[in-house]
Amino acid sequence: LDEPTCPFGPSPPAKAPHASQKSKKTKALCKRSRDQMIIDAGQKHFGAVVCKSCGMIYTAASPEDEAQHIQYHERFLEALRYVGWKKERIVAEFWDGKIVLILPSDPKYAIKKAEDVREIVDNELGFKQVLLSCPAKAKIYLFVSSEKMIVGCLVAEQIKQAFRVLSESGAVPSPPDPEDLQQQQQRAWRCSTDPEPAICGISRIWVLGPWRRKGIARRMVDVVRSTFMYGCYLSTEEIAFSDPTPDGKSFATKYCQTPNFLVYNFISNN
Ligand code: COA
Numbered sequence: 668l669d670e671p672t673c674p675f676g677p678s679p680p681a682k683a684p685h686a687s688q689k690s691k692k693t694k695a696l697c698k699r700s701r702d703q704m705i706i707d708a709g710q711k712h713f714g715a716v717v718c719k720s721c722g723m724i725y726t727a728a729s730p731e732d733e734a735q736h737i738q739y740h741e742r743f744l745e746a747l748r749y750v751g752w753k754k755e756r757i758v759a760e761f762w763d764g765k766i767v768l769i770l771p772s773d774p775k776y777a778i779k780k781a782e783d784v785r786e787i788v789d790n791e792l793g794f795k796q797v798l799l800s801c802p803a804k805a806k807i808y809l810f811v812s813s814e815k816m817i818v819g820c821l822v823a824e825q826i827k828q829a830f831r832v833l834s835e836s837g838a839v840p841s842p843p844d845p846e847d848l849q850q851q852q853q854r855a856w857r858c859s860t861d862p863e864p865a866i867c868g869i870s871r872i873w874v875l876g877p878w879r880r881k882g883i884a885r886r887m888v889d890v891v892r893s894t895f896m897y898g899c900y901l902s903t904e905e906i907a908f909s910d911p912t913p914d915g916k917s918f919a920t921k922y923c924q925t926p927n928f929l930v931y932n933f934i935s936n937n
Pocket residue numbers: 684792871872873874875878879880881882883884885886908909910911912913914915916917918919921922
């Protein structure tokens with residue numbers, strides 16, 4: 668991270684993706700089980716398990732962990748449940764769901780729903796400190812499945828400039844641990860120091876685990892491009908991604924049809 672020649676180096680650890688948080692917790696749990704904190708009495712589930720719906724890692728054998736999981740799980744599902752409202756702003760409809768846009772001037776109940784979802788997304792993306800440049804202007808797009816569940820969320824904001832991701836080079840010093848090295852290779856990206864004009868920043872983009880790779884993110888970005896600025900369809904040169912995760916990087920590379928897509932909102936090392 669302290670590489671002096673790197674103007675905008677790898678992302679800060681505070682924004683580590685869920686996966687790395689998971690692996691840390693898994694390691695901690697494994698250590699705990701090595702220390703024989705839990706007795707193996709032939710339980711069905713032993714040690715760390717990952718909940719397929721909410722993604723939480725917990726120890727099935729620990730009542731304390733299980734209780735914590737149930738609490739989180741219910742909050743998670745409640746936040747993603749979409750009841751809807753009369754004047755909802757449907758910006759696209761598909762065979763498997765619809766995209767609803769929430770604007771800052773919308774009624775309180777709509778804003779509250781958007782905030783609940785954003786909390787889940789932020790938790791998964793692991794960011795606490797990267798704030799929206801102007802929350803009062805952010806546009807929130809929710810992908811609602813036919814089963815009335817929010818399975819995708821995109822937060823878009825107005826920006827003035829962004830930086831182009833540079834094609835990968837091998838200049839980052841390699842960590843000794845192969846696992847860390849693999850993670851670094853996945854996460855590291857560098858970008859140009861020359862700003863380029865841009866219009867729309869994708870501050871957050873998230874799709875619920877089991878719904879990934881069904882074109883939900885792609886459809887959300889398509890809709891952002893046609894609705895973000897009245898009367899014009901933004902090109903992929905006018906949109907930028909906020910400090911992309913490895914998933915975000917793969918998606919943006921495919922979506923923009925170039926590994927040199929635009930980014931913004933990252934923490935520079937200089
Ligand atoms: N790895 C490799 N390629 C990927 C990818 C991944 N994880 N996710 C998307 N792509 C590429 C694929 O080429 C895909 O087309 P294909 O499925 O036909 O091969 C194309 O992008 C379109 O993907 P799409 O189905 O629209 O993306 P998605 O709905 O699965 O959502 C994310 C993508 C990034 C939003 C989702 O993986 C996610 O929520 N991740 C966790 C949160 C996160 O990291 N967000 C990014 C913040 S910058």
